[in-house]
Amino acid sequence: MSTPAIEVRGLRREFRASQGLFAPPRRVVAVDDVSFSVPAGSVLGVVGESGCGKTTLARMILGLLEPSGGEVLVDGKRLEGMDRRARARLIQPVFQDPFSSLNPRRRVRDIIAMPLVAQGNVTTSEIDRRVAESLERVGLSTEQGTRFPSQLSGGQRQRVAIARALVLRPRIVVCDEPTSALDVSVQAQILNLLAELRRDLGLTYLFISHNLAVVEHVASEVAVMYLGRIVEKRESEALFRDPRHPYTRALLDSVLTPEPGLGVPDVGLGDIMPDPANIPSGCRFHPRCPACFAPCAATTPRITSLEDGLVECHLAG
Amino acid sequence: MSALLEVDDLRVTFGGTAAVRGISLTVEKGETHCLVGESGCGKSVTSLAVMGLLAKGGKREAARLSFAGDDIRYYDEKQMSRLRGDRMAMIFQEPMTSLNPAYTVGSQMTEVLRRHRGTPRAQAVDRAVELLTRVGITAPGLRLGQFPHQLSGGLRQRVMIAMALMCDPELLIADEPTTALDVTVQAQILRLLAELQKDLGLGILLITHDLGIVARVADRVSVMYAGEVVESAPTAELFRAPRHPYTRGLLSCVPVPGKVKRDEPLGSIPGVVPRIPPGFIGCAFRDRCSFAEAACAGPLPRRNVGPAHEMLCILPEGAGA
Numbered sequence A: 001m002s003t004p005a006i007e008v009r010g011l012r013r014e015f016r017a018s019q020g021l022f023a024p025p026r027r028v029v030a031v032d033d034v035s036f037s038v039p040a041g042s043v044l045g046v047v048g049e050s051g052c053g054k055t056t057l058a059r060m061i062l063g064l065l066e067p068s069g070g071e072v073l074v075d076g077k078r079l080e081g082m083d084r085r086a087r088a089r090l091i092q093p094v095f096q097d098p099f100s101s102l103n104p105r106r107r108v109r110d111i112i113a114m115p116l117v118a119q120g121n122v123t124t125s126e127i128d129r130r131v132a133e134s135l136e137r138v139g140l141s142t143e144q145g146t147r148f149p150s151q152l153s154g155g156q157r158q159r160v161a162i163a164r165a166l167v168l169r170p171r172i173v174v175c176d177e178p179t180s181a182l183d184v185s186v187q188a189q190i191l192n193l194l195a196e197l198r199r200d201l202g203l204t205y206l207f208i209s210h211n212l213a214v215v216e217h218v219a220s221e222v223a224v225m226y227l228g229r230i231v232e233k234r235e236s237e238a239l240f241r242d243p244r245h246p247y248t249r250a251l252l253d254s255v256l257t258p259e260p261g262l263g264v265p266d267v268g269l270g271d272i273m274p275d276p277a278n279i280p281s282g283c284r285f286h287p288r289c290p291a292c293f294a295p296c297a298a299t300t301p302r303i304t305s306l307e308d309g310l311v312e313c314h315l316a317g
Numbered sequence B: 001m002s003a004l005l006e007v008d009d010l011r012v013t014f015g016g017t018a019a020v021r022g023i024s025l026t027v028e029k030g031e032t033h034c035l036v037g038e039s040g041c042g043k044s045v046t047s048l049a050v051m052g053l054l055a056k057g058g059k060r061e062a063a064r065l066s067f068a069g070d071d072i073r074y075y076d077e078k079q080m081s082r083l084r085g086d087r088m089a090m091i092f093q094e095p096m097t098s099l100n101p102a103y104t105v106g107s108q109m110t111e112v113l114r115r116h117r118g119t120p121r122a123q124a125v126d127r128a129v130e131l132l133t134r135v136g137i138t139a140p141g142l143r144l145g146q147f148p149h150q151l152s153g154g155l156r157q158r159v160m161i162a163m164a165l166m167c168d169p170e171l172l173i174a175d176e177p178t179t180a181l182d183v184t185v186q187a188q189i190l191r192l193l194a195e196l197q198k199d200l201g202l203g204i205l206l207i208t209h210d211l212g213i214v215a216r217v218a219d220r221v222s223v224m225y226a227g228e229v230v231e232s233a234p235t236a237e238l239f240r241a242p243r244h245p246y247t248r249g250l251l252s253c254v255p256v257p258g259k260v261k262r263d264e265p266l267g268s269i270p271g272v273v274p275r276i277p278p279g280f281i282g283c284a285f286r287d288r289c290s291f292a293e294a295a296c297a298g299p300l301p302r303r304n305v306g307p308a309h310e311m312l313c314i315l316p317e318g319a320g321a
């Protein structure tokens, strides 16, 4: 077996949020005992509700956030104690919000050059060449390279973030909602580009998106997160053909296909969102689960292995 | 009866860039008008121009810009800020542009009501809690005490939506309001907006690049390209009979669940939106259009091609279909 590109074991992260002077701080378990591995050259899609811990998971894998427990191995090496420059050559992020992740006071070409400059041993002409190459790859003009982020549209800014991630030619790219600010035709270009880069350079992606059609298109495997846990992880094709977890089913049913007149579906999850500081007993999805039955409120479901993945639900056991 | 929002021949330039080039559209009371189009085509600039919030260097001109019958073109900043957040609310594409990192969610939400209505604090807090609950936030009391950076992207977006609804606006301009959200919350928020629309006659100008959302919630769709509306039609008509080559291209590159194959390139429109200098004439899509001919470089006709369906293109009706 070759070394997985990413391996996480028992990963956990807590946050304490202050609730004012007199109330005790609120403890949020954003990622709760998560383990998985991503084979080199594959794409793990991560989907799940807002606040379920996807970004927290991504930030720990990038070494940008300290886990409260468990460990992360990137390319077989423990992240803890790894040199920052070595880490940057191995794994790079593309974040959700292109506005706050780009320095507004720097020109686009300088933003893209930053990871190269931080390496400290790259010549100016090499930097210029690699920046020009990155700009072109993501479909930005040289003129746009001289602008500031505020002078670009949201979609153009996201291309800058992707160019910056590619400039060091990393092995692994963690994409957190990389195309959610893009319109469909640019999204298609970027997804085609990411697929091409993966094939040409053998890249591995951790790909977070709420767009299930996009995830279906890019991912070889999909992990569905709910309140900090991975509740289903399957080969992509199997997950979309035959979802096993009731939450996964609700997600798939919520997808708005471009068919006028059908309105917006109510998938029966109710209007109350889960509270990550107050995780329900038993199966954490039980208060909203349309399939909830006798053991669900009291007993935590075990992970059931399937031929093509795993699922955490009493119905699967 | 005049429309709630009427925009006629709106133009915006930034120095040497023409970002919006003669847009006309209306939003009726109780109507959802969707604005779609490629990144950089001027959707956000259009909405910011309507709200009087253009960045420094942006110049606005219009033949008419009216809200509830009043021409707001010559409103001064004081008059505009009285409207904004009150009768006319906006949800921004970048949540952090309208959330102040230095103040808690609660103080920002209640401030809106206090400023516009002089509502006492306790009442304003009740209203904020009610709206946070309606957008699906649990423990709203706790969220009121938090700062924007302590919230996930999706929570921030929901706070923005709740904040925009504080004063029961008549017009809501929503710029990609659900892009940061997962599909179940998205469905919930779209249902909430539809409900408000039914109860209060809220008019919505909805900017989105998600054609799935457009199909499900819009009454009318305007497709923008490089600062112009190139096609506009009632929703069912547009999806049934798209006419403009750009609209047809857009519809063909939507990845449809269950119909996309892994590792097979998605359909896409080659090239990028060109930068348009002021004074540009002809079809801005011509470099990317497979039907382009000499006439496309001249002035274009805006024509009716169906019931309430118009487009900006030289193609004869029904051509290239």
Ligand SMILES: Nc1ncnc2c1ncn2[C@@H]1O[C@H](COP(=O)(O)OP(=O)(O)OP(=O)(O)O)[C@@H](O)[C@H]1O
Residues within 6 Å of the ligand: A015, A016, A017, A028, A029, A030, A048, A049, A050, A051, A052, A053, A054, A055, A056, A057, A276, B149, B150, B151, B152, B153, B154, B155, B180, B181, B182
């Ligand atoms: N710095 C922080 N301090 C306190 N709580 C935090 C912090 N960062 C994240 N959290 C909490 O951890 C949980 C998970 O947040 P995270 O950003 O990982 O969610 P997400 O799945 O990426 O959501 P989204 O889809 O909205 O981006 C949330 O409840 C969030 O409020």
Ligand SMILES: Nc1ncnc2c1ncn2[C@@H]1O[C@H](COP(=O)(O)OP(=O)(O)OP(=O)(O)O)[C@@H](O)[C@H]1O
Residues within 6 Å of the ligand: A150, A151, A152, A153, A154, A155, A156, A181, A182, A183, B014, B017, B019, B037, B038, B039, B040, B041, B042, B043, B044, B045, B046, B055, B056, B057, B093, B209
């Ligand atoms: N402050 C500014 N200075 C100069 N040019 C600007 C400024 N703001 C926007 N532009 C330009 O105006 C055009 C329209 O931008 P806008 O933000 O409206 O696009 P958009 O349709 O909202 O795109 P997206 O879908 O990516 O959000 C773009 O070419 C952009 O570069």
Ligand code: SF4
Residues within 6 Å of the ligand: A245, A246, A247, A283, A284, A285, A286, A289, A290, A291, A292, A293, A296, A301, A312, A313, A314, A315
């Ligand atoms: S364990 Fe029970 S409550 Fe949880 S997802 Fe399965 S059926 Fe639903």
Ligand code: SF4
Residues within 6 Å of the ligand: B244, B245, B246, B283, B284, B285, B286, B287, B289, B290, B291, B292, B293, B296, B300, B312, B313, B314, B315
């Ligand atoms: S005007 Fe010409 S170039 Fe423009 S969309 Fe029509 S056929 Fe194509």
Ligand SMILES: [Mg+2]
Residues within 6 Å of the ligand: A054, A055, A056, A096, A176, B152, B153
């Ligand atoms: Mg996130």
Ligand SMILES: [Mg+2]
Residues within 6 Å of the ligand: A153, A154, B043, B044, B045, B093, B175
């Ligand atoms: Mg925009």
